[in-house]
Amino acid sequence: MANHALAAVESALRDRKLDRTLTTALAPLERMDPSALVPMDVAALDACLRGGLPRGQLSELAGPRSSGRMTLLLRMMAAATARGEIVALMDTLDRLDVASAAAAGVDLSRLLWIRGQDSAPADRALDRALKALNLVLQAGGFGVVALDLADVPLAAIRQIPFNTWMRVQRVIEGSDTACVLITSEPLARSAGGLTVTLAGRPTWTGTSDRGRRLSGVDLRARVVSPRKRIDGEVAIGALTVDVTDRDAPIARQR
Amino acid sequence: MFGAIYGADGSSLEALLAVAQEFSPRVESVGDSRAFDSAQAREFVLDLSGLTRLFGDARSIAEELRRTAADRGLQIRVAIAGTRTAARLMVRHRAGISIIEPGSEADALASLPLALLGELANSQLPTPNSQPLPTSDSQLGVVLKRWGLRTLGDLAALPADDLAARLGQDGVRWQRLARGEDAAPLVPAVPEERFEQSLDLEWPIEELEPLAFVLGRLLEPLEAHLERRGRGAAVLHVRLFLVKTSGGAREVHDRSLQLPTPIRDARTLRTLALLDLESHPPAGPIDRVVVAVDPTPGRIVQFSLMTRPLPSPEQLSTLMARLQALMGETRCGSPALVDSWKAGAFEMTPFAPVDANVLHSHDTLNDRRVSAPPPFDSRSGRPELSRGARFVTVKNVAVALRRFRHPVPARVHVADGKPARVTIDRRGMDGGGISVCAGPWRTSGDWWKDGWDRDEWDVTLGGGATYRLFRARDTEQWFVDGVLD
Numbered sequence: 042m043a044n045h046a047l048a049a050v051e052s053a054l055r056d057r058k059l060d061r062t063l064t065t066a067l068a069p070l071e072r073m074d075p076s077a078l079v080p081m082d083v084a085a086l087d088a089c090l091r092g093g094l095p096r097g098q099l100s101e102l103a104g105p106r107s108s109g110r111m112t113l114l115l116r117m118m119a120a121a122t123a124r125g126e127i128v129a130l131m132d133t134l135d136r137l138d139v140a141s142a143a144a145a146g147v148d149l150s151r152l153l154w155i156r157g158q159d160s161a162p163a164d165r166a167l168d169r170a171l172k173a174l175n176l177v178l179q180a181g182g183f184g185v186v187a188l189d190l191a192d193v194p195l196a197a198i199r200q201i202p203f204n205t206w207m208r209v210q211r212v213i214e215g216s217d218t219a220c221v222l223i224t225s226e227p228l229a230r231s232a233g234g235l236t237v238t239l240a241g242r243p244t245w246t247g248t249s250d251r252g253r254r255l256s257g258v259d260l261r262a263r264v265v266s267p268r269k270r271i272d273g274e275v276a277i278g279a280l281t282v283d284v285t286d287r288d289a290p291i292a293r294q295r
Numbered sequence: 296m297f298g299a300i301y302g303a304d305g306s307s308l309e310a311l312l313a314v315a316q317e318f319s320p321r322v323e324s325v326g327d328s329r330a331f332d333s334a335q336a337r338e339f340v341l342d343l344s345g346l347t348r349l350f351g352d353a354r355s356i357a358e359e360l361r362r363t364a365a366d367r368g369l370q371i372r373v374a375i376a377g378t379r380t381a382a383r384l385m386v387r388h389r390a391g392i393s394i395i396e397p398g399s400e401a402d403a404l405a406s407l408p409l410a411l412l413g414e415l416a417n418s419q420l421p422t423p424n425s426q427p428l429p430t431s432d433s434q435l436g437v438v439l440k441r442w443g444l445r446t447l448g449d450l451a452a453l454p455a456d457d458l459a460a461r462l463g464q465d466g467v468r469w470q471r472l473a474r475g476e477d478a479a480p481l482v483p484a485v486p487e488e489r490f491e492q493s494l495d496l497e498w499p500i501e502e503l504e505p506l507a508f509v510l511g512r513l514l515e516p517l518e519a520h521l522e523r524r525g526r527g528a529a530v531l532h533v534r535l536f537l538v539k540t541s542g543g544a545r546e547v548h549d550r551s552l553q554l555p556t557p558i559r560d561a562r563t564l565r566t567l568a569l570l571d572l573e574s575h576p577p578a579g580p581i582d583r584v585v586v587a588v589d590p591t592p593g594r595i596v597q598f599s600l601m602t603r604p605l606p607s608p609e610q611l612s613t614l615m616a617r618l619q620a621l622m623g624e625t626r627c628g629s630p631a632l633v634d635s636w637k638a639g640a641f642e643m644t645p646f647a648p649v650d651a652n653v654l655h656s657h658d659t660l661n662d663r664r665v666s667a668p669p670p671f672d673s674r675s676g677r678p679e680l681s682r683g684a685r686f687v688t689v690k691n692v693a694v695a696l697r698r699f700r701h702p703v704p705a706r707v708h709v710a711d712g713k714p715a716r717v718t719i720d721r722r723g724m725d726g727g728g729i730s731v732c733a734g735p736w737r738t739s740g741d742w743w744k745d746g747w748d749r750d751e752w753d754v755t756l757g758g759g760a761t762y763r764l765f766r767a768r769d770t771e772q773w774f775v776d777g778v779l780d
Contacts, residue, residue, distance in 0.1 A: 105759065106725070106761075106778050106780060107759060107780050110780055111695035112695045115695050125602045125650075136697040136698060136699070137630070138639060139630040139639070141696045143632055149632070150631075150647070150649070151648045152630065153628070154628065154629060156622065157626075158626075173618055173622060176617050177618075180613070182606030192697070194722070217603060241759070243779070245733065253731070253732075255761065257694060258761075258779075
């Protein structure tokens with residue numbers, strides 16, 4: 042009886058084209074097309090995300106400093122460029138280290154890097170980055186488009202009108218682009234997007250100061266998804282990013 | 296029916312071409328265009344099809360040609376035949392007017408000396424990949440002479456199979472020429488086309504918005520013209536004539552845009568021109584607008600079913616122009632590593648991604664680098680791990696550095712020769728006690744100019760943030776170089 046009533050309500054909503062508000066109108070996860078997802082290229086995380094971040098949605102990687110946000114983003118971009126896609130990074134405060142991107146495997150010729158200015162006032166740099174994001178998303182054709190807000194003061198971020206993110210979502214809806222925000226705290230996920238909250242702890246090898254080296258970062262990721270479609274309250278457990286090749290990642294001559 | 300005209304020594308090439316074009320729109324300039332001074336350059340072949348209805352028979356056409364040339368002070372030879380090759384061979388051999396009836400080319404050419412084929416050698420190549428024909432003194436010319444062949448008729452009379460067996464396909468080609476047969480159709484010389492549109496304005500305009508409408512009106516017919524000719528624009532020229540000031544000279548505001556790929560879309564060209572004019576505005580009101588393009592062969596695009604298509608060059612050009620107008624010309628593009636030991640060294644290159652089809656062949660879909668996710672437990676929402684496993688290890692991950700383009704000054708308390716506490720005055724950046732540190736690593740370079748000489752440390756603060764610090768050895772000052780993230 043209850044099922045009949047639910048079906049009747051859903052049918053009525055569908056007739057009035059209001060079915061987008063229905064939880065069940067979202068595509069079943071088991072039937073999610075792999076091509077509609079952008080893998081993070083971290084197997085455990087991809088398994089938890091059921092394949093990766095959804096295309097056509099606004100997702101976010103949130104966490105404090107040294108929590109591995111940039112590492113994960115560059116890994117995702119490296120995988121995307123290896124598939125032949127092009128990616129874009131709106132670098133609000135010009136923080137990208139090109140050697141790190143190259144060491145992560147990003148094909149630099151397929152990366153559109155839009156550099157903000159560290160010396161500009163944060164609100165102006167943020168305004169320009171949002172305009173640049175809008176231009177890139179409207180142009181289309183990018184597999185991953187990231188907006189780096191990690192070091193932007195929260196006071197400036199909170200001044201962004203909330204409908205900005207709705208507009209961003211409207212632009213990418215139905216496209217093949219996965220838009221990703223890099224933030225220090227969850228900010229503006231779209232209804233179909235995912236929030237990956239990260240916590241990191243550096244790992245070191247060696248005991249003496251001179252023999253000690255930074256070997257990696259232990260990451261813990263917690264996924265927040267719309268209406269718990271991906272068991273949003275469950276942390277995926279500990280994810281260790283282990284750097285075995287000590288010289289290559291940081292690419293320094295010592 | 297084809298005619299060949301051959302100017303005497305000292306004939307003007309332009310005058311000869313003008314005479315030819317007066318009779319037929321299909322005129323082929325014979326010979327290498329770089330060799331205008333040579334004899335070959337004074338020869339033109341005309342397609343005379345249909346002219347009999349205007350002038351009468353072939354002889355009348357030839358006489359009319361000579362009369363027209365004589366009126367302009369030119370003395371020319373004229374030969375008319377059913378094929379271009381026969382007309383060309385005859386016009387080189389005989390002065391005055393020569394007429395060969397269609398179908399009797401081989402007979403008419405039979406008495407001509409074999410050396411004429413040599414003169415035709417490099418001026419007519421039947422196919423793009425074929426070798427130059429032999430001149431009379433070339434090795435193959437010597438072979439023919441040794442065989443006792445003296446005339447074109449001798450060569451034409453040889454059995455084609457035997458000739459091919461001894462001289463290969465080249466021998467067959469020479470024989471066809473000796474018989475007066477054409478190996479390729481006539482390629483008429485196309486006069487240089489100008490892709491230009493202009494508009495005189497009734498009232499001067501000062502703003503860019505009304506100029507956008509003017510540019511759109513000029514570029515749309517230009518787009519149609521380019522499309523008809525299968526061309527695209529390589530360079531877009533916008534010339535704005537400014538209103539003449541009292542007593543002053545008339546100024547012209549010239550802008551030229553190099554386009555990354557051939558583009559003919561009017562809207563894209565208009566947007567690019569407007570974005571350029573926004574950053575380089577004219578100094579006064581405009582009363583005449585001229586738009587021209589340098590044409591280049593159009594783009595041919597083959598899409599693939601196997602890979603995601605890249606944005607079109609029109610979209611990318613527009614995007615990059617808009618981004619450069621917004622962020623600055625040097626702040627958008629693709630990064631590239633440079634050959635330097637300096638930390639953070641890079642250069643910006645234009646963003647011009649190559650289609651994945653060019654990069655990879657069939658392995659694009661089977662990506663080598665993306666590892667398949669492990670099995671997923673639908674009930675727990677976690678990856679299926681082996682019993683007791685708490686950690687999933689991903690190897691060979693590069694820990695990224697977020698680099699401060701301008702290093703942030705810091706105050707560092709050093710104890711026992713290593714950093715113990717860091718204080719950063721910049722708002723939003725945490726300082727505090729250092730729980731773990733590693734270093735120092737000394738780097739230096741570029742001593743002959745503004746170089747660097749510093750000791751680097753990786754430090755983890757009590758709060759968990761991991762910084763890369765360095766101490767400038769000349770000033771003893773500490774800086775934060777970046778955050779490992």
